[in-house]
Each structure stands twice: as structure tokens, then as C-alpha cells.
Amino acid sequence: MLEARALRKTFGRTTALDGVSLEIGEGEIVAITGPSGSGKSTALHCLAGVIRPESGEVRLDGRRVDTLGEDARTRLRRENFGIVFQFGQLVPELSAVENVALPLLFNRHGRQESSRAARSWLERLDVAGCADLRPGELSGGQLQRVAVARALAVGPRVIFADEPTGALDSLAGEQVMDALVGTARESRTALVVVTHDNRVAAYADREIVLRDGAVAGTSTAGASTAGASVAGPSAADGEVTA
Amino acid sequence: MITVMRMMVRGRSPRERARARLMSAGAALATFLLCTAANLLSFRIDAPHDRLWVFTEHEPRLLAALTLTLLVVPATVFTYQASRLATATRERRLAALRLAGATPYETRLVGAYEVGRQALLGGLLGGVAHLAVNVALWRSLDGVVPLLSPMWTLVVLAAVVLIGVGSGLAAGRHVVASPLGLVRRARPRGPRAVDLLLVGLGVALFAAGFIGKGRFPVGGPYGAALSVTVGAVLLLFGLVLAATWLIGAVARRAGRTAAAPETLLAARIVQADPRAWARALTVVGLTVFFGSAVGAQQGDILFSPWLTTSKVVAYLLIDLALLLALVTSAAALAVHQAEALLDHRRSFAVLAASGVPASALGRVLTRQALIAASPVCLVAAVAGAGIIILTTADAPGWSPGTFTFAAVRAAVTAGIGVLAAVLVARVSRRTLRGALRPEELRAG
Ligand SMILES: Nc1ncnc2c1ncn2[C@@H]1O[C@H](COP(=O)(O)OP(=O)(O)O)[C@@H](O)[C@H]1O
Ligand SMILES: [Mg+2]
Numbered sequence: 003m004l005e006a007r008a009l010r011k012t013f014g015r016t017t018a019l020d021g022v023s024l025e026i027g028e029g030e031i032v033a034i035t036g037p038s039g040s041g042k043s044t045a046l047h048c049l050a051g052v053i054r055p056e057s058g059e060v061r062l063d064g065r066r067v068d069t070l071g072e073d074a075r076t077r078l079r080r081e082n083f084g085i086v087f088q089f090g091q092l093v094p095e096l097s098a099v100e101n102v103a104l105p106l107l108f109n110r111h112g113r114q115e116s117s118r119a120a121r122s123w124l125e126r127l128d129v130a131g132c133a134d135l136r137p138g139e140l141s142g143g144q145l146q147r148v149a150v151a152r153a154l155a156v157g158p159r160v161i162f163a164d165e166p167t168g169a170l171d172s173l174a175g176e177q178v179m180d181a182l183v184g185t186a187r188e189s190r191t192a193l194v195v196v197t198h199d200n201r202v203a204a205y206a207d208r209e210i211v212l213r214d215g216a217v218a219g220t221s222t223a224g225a226s227t228a229g230a231s232v233a234g235p236s237a238a239d240g241e242v243t244a
Numbered sequence: 245m246i247t248v249m250r251m252m253v254r255g256r257s258p259r260e261r262a263r264a265r266l267m268s269a270g271a272a273l274a275t276f277l278l279c280t281a282a283n284l285l286s287f288r289i290d291a292p293h294d295r296l297w298v299f300t301e302h303e304p305r306l307l308a309a310l311t312l313t314l315l316v317v318p319a320t321v322f323t324y325q326a327s328r329l330a331t332a333t334r335e336r337r338l339a340a341l342r343l344a345g346a347t348p349y350e351t352r353l354v355g356a357y358e359v360g361r362q363a364l365l366g367g368l369l370g371g372v373a374h375l376a377v378n379v380a381l382w383r384s385l386d387g388v389v390p391l392l393s394p395m396w397t398l399v400v401l402a403a404v405v406l407i408g409v410g411s412g413l414a415a416g417r418h419v420v421a422s423p424l425g426l427v428r429r430a431r432p433r434g435p436r437a438v439d440l441l442l443v444g445l446g447v448a449l450f451a452a453g454f455i456g457k458g459r460f461p462v463g464g465p466y467g468a469a470l471s472v473t474v475g476a477v478l479l480l481f482g483l484v485l486a487a488t489w490l491i492g493a494v495a496r497r498a499g500r501t502a503a504a505p506e507t508l509l510a511a512r513i514v515q516a517d518p519r520a521w522a523r524a525l526t527v528v529g530l531t532v533f534f535g536s537a538v539g540a541q542q543g544d545i546l547f548s549p550w551l552t553t554s555k556v557v558a559y560l561l562i563d564l565a566l567l568l569a570l571v572t573s574a575a576a577l578a579v580h581q582a583e584a585l586l587d588h589r590r591s592f593a594v595l596a597a598s599g600v601p602a603s604a605l606g607r608v609l610t611r612q613a614l615i616a617a618s619p620v621c622l623v624a625a626v627a628g629a630g631i632i633i634l635t636t637a638d639a640p641g642w643s644p645g646t647f648t649f650a651a652v653r654a655a656v657t658a659g660i661g662v663l664a665a666v667l668v669a670r671v672s673r674r675t676l677r678g679a680l681r682p683e684e685l686r687a688g
Contacts (some may be wrong), residue, residue, distance in 0.1 A: 053682045076601050079599035081599070094591065095512040095513045105600070112503070
């Protein structure tokens with residue numbers, strides 16, 4: 003459904019991506035792992051159409067994404083993607099339910115209808131009790147679950163999550179991942195999660211390991227949960243936990 | 245402690261440097277104005293003088309000093325707004341200090357040191373500028389150099405620095421940095437009884453100064469001027485409180501009924517910090533108030549038989565001065581918008597990444613300005629025109645034409661006030677584009 007071919011992206015003299023190719027299937031859950039600075043976030047931003055690679059292509063259902071102008075990419079992101087980051091993504095002045103309703107409102111749904119949908123998403127993610135609180139009054143785990151609800155609310159085809167548990171302790175991180183993966187599977191939404199945490203990667207159907215801006219290996223669920231994490235030749239030394 | 249303070253000052257970002265420079269500029273301007281005002285009051289040229297009559301005669305001298313002192317108000321508002329720039333980065337650094345083991349009081353001291361330092365620099369600069377201008381001016385006039393006594397200069401400088409340090413300490417109150425390095429902004433409190441008491445005191449002082457002009461119990465005319473000045477400052481504080489309440493109420497209403505997401509966002513952002521908007525808009529509101537009042541008076545005279553050219557010119561000059569005041573307050577507004585944007589750049593960048601067009605986020609900025617500025621300008625215009633109409637309506641010469649003129653002038657003046665706010669918001673859309681760059685997403 004979503005595929006990238008030979009992505010290259012440089013920032014000044016740093017080469018962030020150096021020929022990355024990968025593919026995400028319908029409803030598939032994929033983890034992108036690798037040491038810090040290996041280009042995971044940059045790859046995610048290219049896939050999500052937030053930035054454009056210098057060369058290579060990104061296709062959604064066979065349609066080129068990277069060649070679209072800013073307006074068209076913005077619309078495409080709004081209609082197809084949901085995004086979750088590590089922290090600081092909720093608008094501090096809006097209550098949790100308003101934060102979740104926001105993308106629905108931007109998609110021209112009515113106020114009542116959006117609020118109702120937002121509340122039911124908060125319920126599904128087990129944070130219904132926080133609906134009328136502002137982000138400043140929520141714990142890290144609650145914040146992330148509200149962010150997940152916001153990403154899911156528009157019914158996206160792919161959710162991109164960049165270190166969604168990076169700022170959480172392991173228990174809260176587990177709860178967030180359970181909720182994220184659970185709802186993604188229920189609604190048959192594909193999920194691309196960037197992480198350098200093995201436990202997070204273990205939730206995925208498939209793990210793609212990046213090193214120095216290139217794919218160093220791929221493994222499927224069985225292999226990665228068994229601990230023999232990576233099937234690629236250059237990542238055999240287990241760099242995953244950098 | 246001092247070492248830590250110095251370290252913090254050295255590690256400033258370009259944005260914080262800009263903030264420091266703006267604050268110094270504001271402090272310099274305030275010092276300059278205050279020194280010049282004090283100078284006007286303190287020296288004497290006893291013999292009557294044909295060219296220096298403005299400064300030797302009592303009334304004009306007092307009036308000039310009072311005007312200069314009142315001009316300190318926009319300068320102070322500007323400085324205060326500048327001090328709030330880059331708060332997000334600064335708060336993060338202060339929180340890092342807490343993490344390193346500093347007590348809450350110590351972090352506040354560091355904040356106060358930063359502001360105090362800038363106030364001192366600006367104060368020195370303003371003092372020197374005052375000296376230079378005075379020497380040049382008086383030399384060219386007469387060869388006499390009636391400088392402000394060093395004691396008074398020091399008093400002004402000390403006052404500027406003290407106010408700086410005090411506001412730095414006070415600003416720290418709103419930031420609750422936990423020992424774990426997390427920063428939380430305390431919810432702004434509503435007005436307390438003490439605030440209302442202060443406003444009442446302001447009214448009393450203002451009135452006492454005006455009524456008791458000639459026979460003021462202490463200090464004679466100086467005492468009266470001081471009373472009026474202090475009263476005016478307290479009144480201004482009261483106006484900010486009233487504007488805060490008004491803006492908060494309008495924003496709450498707009499947020500409840502908003503159908504468009506842009507309006508919802510704008511209303512909630514204004515509602516979360518109506519005080520910042522009130523501060524920035526009070527000067528705009530005052531300008532609109534005086535503009536409408538003067539307009540109503542102009543109507544009274546334009547349609548009366550005793551219209552003269554000199555009166556028209558005088559009114560044109562007043563309008564020009566009002567326009568200048570509006571420009572100063574627009575600068576304070578621009579600073580406020582920049583600050584608000586910096587606070588939101590990450591959450592806005594995430595919204596943009598998930599497909600909200602930049603143009604929609606731009607509309608959030610203009611709608612904030614509309615929500616906050618419209619009620620303030622409306623109330624100010626109605627009050628300004630209303631006071632004049634009510635106090636002079638039974639005078640001869642009032643006609644439907646006069647009334648229409650006053651109403652149109654008030655509407656136009658309010659419109660200009662709102663327009664200024666919206667224009668500032670439109671200008672900060674450029675800053676918004678910068679804030680939406682994907683690099684903002686990278687902290688994760
Ligand atoms: N906007 C940018 N400006 C400069 N360098 C960047 C920028 N974005 C990424 N990089 C560099 O590209 C490389 C990959 O970054 P990133 O994709 O964030 O890695 P990861 O997410 O795996 O830690 C790093 O060396 C980083 O410093
Ligand atoms: Mg990253």
C-alpha cells in the first residue's frame with residue numbers, strides 16, 4: 003500500500019537517508035529501529051509526506067506522494083495519515099476531548115458530532131476520565147493515549163508514531179503500546195512505529211533496522227520476539243538497542 | 245550563585261539575546277523620559293527668559309513633565325512584553341537548574357538577575373542619552389547646562405533597576421518548575437480584593453490630584469502632579485484588570501459556540517491567557533478611547549459657528565499623536581504575538597504535519613486578535629464618545645449632524661484599533677511559517 007524506493011535525504015553534510023527502500027502493507031504493523039541518528043525519524047517524515055526526499059520515490063496505492071506540492075501533500079496527510087510524536091503534540095489550551103476533536107473539525111465535521119466521536123475514542127483508549135482536563139493536568143501515559151486517540155479519530159489508513167513511548171516509564175509505555183497496537187488492529191489501520199526500544203519493536207509484525215541511513219536488515223514477528231533479532235548481514239552485532 | 249547566573253546569561257540563544265536587547269531599549273527609553281521629566285521639575289531659571297518660557301513658567305513646565313511621565317507607560321508596557329519573549333526556552337533552562345538542585349527561590353533569583361542586568365544596562369544607556377541630549381540642547385539655547393542633580397539621576401536609575409528585578413521575581417511566580425525538571429505554567433488567577441482596593445486608591449489619588457491642584461496638602465503642585473501620576477498608573481492597572489475580564493468572557497463565549505476549528509483554537513488560546521492580551525491591548529484601548537472622545541468634540545466644533553483654522557490644525561495634531569500612540573502599542577502587540585507563537589510552535593508543527601494547512605493556522609492568529617481586540621476597542625469607543633456626548637449634549641450647537649459625526653468617528657476609531665491588531669497578526673503569519681518547519685518535530 004505504502005512504499006518507498008531508494009530514498010535519499012541530506013542535511014548539509016550529513017546524509018540522513020542513503021537509499022532506503024521499504025514497503026508497508028494494508029493493516030500491517032511495522033517497527034523501524036536502529037541506533038540514534040540512523041535516520042529513523044527522517045525516514046518516517048518522508049513516508050508521511052512531511053518532508054520530501056532529494057531522490058527516490060514514495061507511493062501510496064501506487065500514486066506518487068513525494069512529487070506533490072505542499073497543498074496536495076497536506077490534504078493527503080489529513081485524509082490518510084495520523085501522527086503521534088514523543089511529546090508536546092497536544093495544544094495546551096484545549097481540553098483532551100477538544101484536542102481529539104480538532105482534526106475532525108478541520109475535516110468539516112460539526113462541533114457536536116466531533117465531540118461525540120472524540121469522547122468515544124477517549125473511551126476506547128481508556129482515558130475517558132480525562133476528557134475535560136487540559137494536557138498540563140495529565141500524566142505522560144495519559145497524554146500519549148490522548149494523542150493516539152487524536153491520530154485515530156480521523157480514521158487514517160496509516161498511523162506514524164515516532165518514539166511514542168520515549169518519554170514514558172516502562173509500565174506506562176506498555177499501556178500506550180497495548181492501546182495503540184490494539185486499536186490499530188481492530189480498525190485495520192497500518193502502523194509504522196519508530197523506536198530504539200526492543201520491547202516496543204516486539205509488538206510489530208515486522209521490524210526494519212536502519213543503520214547510517216540504510217536498511218541493515220528486516221525480521222518478521224517470530225524472529226524478533228525470539229531475540230535473534232535481525233536477519234541482515236551488517237546488523238548481526240545487535241546494534242538495535244543503541 | 246553569581247557564577248551560575250553569569251553562566252546562564254552567557255548561554256543565551258539568539259532569541260533570548262533579542263529579548264535582552266529589546267528590554268534594554270525599553271528600559272533606556274523609560275529612564276530617558278523619567279530623567280527628562282525630573283529635570284524639568286527640578287531646575288530653576290529665576291529670571292524670566294524670552295526663549296525658555298516653557299521651562300520657567302510653572303504650568304507648562306508641569307504639563308510637559310506630566311506628559312513625559314505618562315509616555316513612560318507605553319515604554320513600560322513595551323519593556324514588559326519584551327521580557328516575556330522567549331519565555332519557553334528560558335523556562336526550560338530554569339527547570340534544568342531545578343533539576344541540578346537549585347531551590348525554587350534560587351531559580352527565581354536567576355530570572356530576576358537576568359532582568360535586572362538588562363534594566364541596569366538600559367538605564368545607564370538612557371541616563372547617558374539624557375545627559376547628551378540635555379547638554380546639546382541647552383548649549384544651543386543659551387549656554388547654560390542645568391543638569392539633573394546626580395542624586396536624582398541615581399534615584400531614577402535605581403527605580404528602573406528595582407522595578408526590573410521586582411518584575412523578574414514576580415514573573416517567576418507563574419512558572420512552577422518541579423525538581424524533576426518539568427515546567428508547568430500555573431493557571432492565571434482572577435482578580436483579588438487587593439487588586440480592586442488598589443484601583444479604588446488610584447481613583448482617589450487621581451481625583452484628589454486634580455481637584456486639589458492649587459492647594460494640595462503636601463508638596464503643593466508637585467504633590468498634586470505626583471498624586472495624579474500615581475493615580476493614573478493604578479487606574480491603568482485597573483483598566484488592564486477590566487480588559488482581562490472582558491476578553492476572557494468574550495473568548496469563553498466564542499469557544500463555547502465556535503463551529504470552525506480555527507475559532508475554537510483561537511478562543512481557547514486567548515481564554516487561557518487573557519491577561520497577556522489585556523496588557524497589550526490596554527494602550528490600544530486608551531488610544532481608541534481618546535480618539536473617540538476627541539472625535540466627538542471635533543463634531544461639536546465642526547458643526548458650530550466658531551470654527552477656526554487653528555482649531556482644525558490643533559485637532560489634526562492630536563489625531564497624529566494618537567496615531568503614534570497606536571503604532572507604539574502595535575509594537576507591544578507584535579511582541580506579544582511572537583511570544584504566543586513561540587509557545588505553540590511544537591503543537592502547531594504537529595498539527596501541520598498531520599495535515600492542517602498552514603493557512604488555517606494563520607487564521608488562528610488573526611482570529612485571536614479579533615476575539616481580543618474587538619470587545620476592547622468597542623467598549624473604548626463607546627465610552628469615549630459617550631462621555632463627551634453625555635457631558636455636552638445639552639450645550640447649544642448640538643445637532644443630528646454633530647451626533648452622526650461623533651458616532652462615525654467612534655466607529656472608525658474602533659475599526660482602526662481592531663485593524664491594527666489584525667495587521668500585527670497577519671505580519672506574524674510569516675513567523676508562523678518558520679515555526680511550522682518539520683525541524684520542529686525532531687525533538688522527539
Ligand atoms: N533538520 C535537520 N538538520 C540537520 N541535520 C538533521 C536534520 N534532521 C536530521 N538530521 C541529521 O540526520 C541524521 C538522522 O537523523 P534522524 O532521522 O533524526 O535520526 P534518528 O531518528 O534515527 O535518531 C542525524 O545525523 C541528524 O543529525
Ligand atoms: Mg528520531
